[in-house]
Amino acid sequence: MAGPPKLMSLNGRLVAFDDARIHMLTPAFKYGACAFEGLRGYRDAARDEMHVFRLAEHLERLHFSMHVMRFDDHPGDAEMIGALRELVQGNDIRGDCHIRLMVWVDGDGEQTATGPIGWGIAAIPREADPRVREGIHVAVSSWTRIADNAMPPRIKVTANYNNGRLSGLQAKADGYGGVILLTASGHVSETPGACVFLVREGRLLTPAHADDILESITRATVLDLARQELGIEAEERSIARTELYAAQEAFLCGSGNEIQPILSVDRLKLGDGTVGPVTRRVQQAYFDAVRGGLPGRRSWLTPMWNTETAR
Ligand SMILES: Cc1ncc(COP(=O)(O)O)c(C=O)c1O
Missing domain, CATH: 3.20.10.10 (D-amino Acid Aminotransferase, subunit A, domain 2)
Incomplete structure (x- = not known):
């Protein structure tokens, strides 16, 4: 099994794995005020690509979770997709991987705090599960x-x-x-x-x-x-x-x-x-x-390396 990835994405910037930290007094840590998504990226051998499966639907659900949790202004789709592409490319991930996209209430507020908002992404290679x-x-x-x-x-x-x-x-x-x-x-x-x-x-x-x-x-x-x-x-x-x-x-x-x-x-x-x-x-x-083998369902795939082949 490979070790931890070299890079993580924190608030839209690439940081070293060990620097992806949040404070113990954040409402995210104290009260679990953290919305997230777990996604998968799959190798697309025909295109020497890696694409994420149903990214648009995951982002839509993430926005719904943040809406119900009354989070303050949070990052938009373009910003999150841009940060994800940068992370995948920074870690040179071309094979199957698991992606965790998290948005939380940062700062040191109390239970009903709705901001400031922090966000981060992890993309980690993952082998087939027996x-x-x-x-x-x-x-x-x-x-x-x-x-x-x-x-x-x-x-x-x-x-x-x-x-x-x-x-x-x-x-x-x-x-x-x-x-x-x-x-x-x-x-x-x-x-x-x-x-x-x-x-x-x-x-x-x-x-x-x-x-x-x-x-x-x-x-x-x-x-x-x-x-x-x-x-x-x-x-x-x-x-x-x-x-x-x-x-x-x-x-x-x-x-x-x-x-x-x-x-x-x-x-x-x-x-x-x-x-x-x-x-x-x-x-x-x-x-x-x-894996992109159903021509009628390729709109479910978002390529991470070559935006020319998107959708
Ligand atoms: C509690 C729970 N139910 C169902 C699912 C499956 O959801 P999805 O297919 O959107 O990954 C997940 C995984 O995210 C989950 O955490």
């Missing part, structure tokens, strides 16, 4: 998913992630590779960092947005590819816990996790306990899309 090929065994958590009227999962802020952390720590201690949280009313919600799909009778099922999930860009991508490219029906609705056990296949999806097959839930095998055919078809379509 769990995408091999699948994972998950548990249903005894922790409940945070609710929209308390800590809305629809906005992507760091403070929300303590809910996922608690469930993840419990699942790890119990020997599982992942965990699914239920809403307060007992419906399937999501995992600490990804959305969930089930396969029943050859159709895809996924929890509705109102079931306390992040409005995932990968979930939207999977729905689009299933319906438009694969001719697979897909339904968005509330899902009962025991439907997890009744599914023939399941997978989780997210920018970071990509498409990870779920082989069992609470040690109950799904189907024959191996990666199922529908999951494989979705994976194939997804990886074609992110």
Whole structure:
């Protein structure tokens, strides 16, 4: 595994990795007042390029998170994309990578401070995750998913992630590779960092947005590819816990996790306990899309080196 990247981007400037610091008294640190996005860049071998997948949609969601958190003036898209390109080129990243884009309340204000605003970007090379090929065994958590009227999962802020952390720590201690949280009313919600799909009778099922999930860009991508490219029906609705056990296949999806097959839930095998055919078809379509292999979906890719080939 490569070490840390040489450069980070802080407030629109390139800085050495060790200099990307914020003060312990910032509301970002004290209260979790930090909106963020996790994105992926993929190598485009045909063009000797690296492009970021669905950057526009990630920026739109970041602006929504900042709007709900009432952040003061924050950087615009052009500024953030410019800083990202500069960072990728400064670190000479031409292969697959993970990108973290963060905007926070800086200074030393109290809980309702809305500025000044700080922002930063990390871009780190990332190798293929074996769990995408091999699948994972998950548990249903005894922790409940945070609710929209308390800590809305629809906005992507760091403070929300303590809910996922608690469930993840419990699942790890119990020997599982992942965990699914239920809403307060007992419906399937999501995992600490990804959305969930089930396969029943050859159709895809996924929890509705109102079931306390992040409005995932990968979930939207999977729905689009299933319906438009694969001719697979897909339904968005509330899902009962025991439907997890009744599914023939399941997978989780997210920018970071990509498409990870779920082989069992609470040690109950799904189907024959191996990666199922529908999951494989979705994976194939997804990886074609992110690597530029679907001509109709190239508008989802933003090149990082050569702006001439953009869109
Ligand atoms: C809680 C949560 N749910 C779902 C997702 C998947 O969202 P996306 O597909 O936009 O990466 C993520 C990852 O960002 C997440 O953190």
